Amino acid sequence: MARPKIAVIFYTTYGTNHAMALEAVRAAEEAGAEVRLRRAAETAPKDVVQGQEAWASQLEKMQDIPEVSHDDMTWADGYYFSTPTRYGGAASQLRAFIDTLGPLWQKGLLVNKTFTAMMSAQTLHGGHEMTLMSLYTTAMHWGAILVPPGYADPIKFEDGGNPYGYSKPAGELDETGKKSIAFQARRLVETTAKLIA
């Protein structure tokens, strides 16, 4: 199998998507990929971040994770995005990075990259599908190749059943969630490997 390069790109405020991204990294590596873990830079004003202990300490915990760059986007054959919802869309920190990608898009450097996404919300119906669809819409504009999980594995009948991508209420990641993220990562890696063969 050709060894795909996968970038796991996430934003988190309170840690849910950090744990999800770590599981995606573990599973993508296990599936044979070379993986970069990258976070979207924090754009909220310092006093706002420092005003919430949970936010500030989560940011502190991630200092060793590089901020995502244009080089990561060109390096990777495929992307696994992870975001908390913000009223049914992706977090503005992630969108702010996406909004810098015009020059790459213009040169066709995002064409034929594979793309999958996962997300979290406070509630069960707080925008799971819309948030994922908003990221997939962007990926379609890039000419990326979408690799959603569908119901292509039995785990999708246990994990809440979101065919667009794994999604969960905020908080701790359970074993079912880990299995679902791992399935989605494997599917991304295997599909990408076929495309770059």
Ligand SMILES: Cc1cc2nc3c(=O)[nH]c(=O)nc-3n(C[C@H](O)[C@H](O)[C@H](O)COP(=O)(O)O)c2cc1C
């Ligand atoms: C500005 C803002 C808007 C949000 N909008 C929603 C929403 O519409 N529905 C919902 O269920 N949760 C909403 N949330 C909750 C977040 O999605 C939740 O805190 C997040 O999934 C936790 O992920 P994290 O631990 O990775 O930061 C919102 C949070 C913020 C700060």
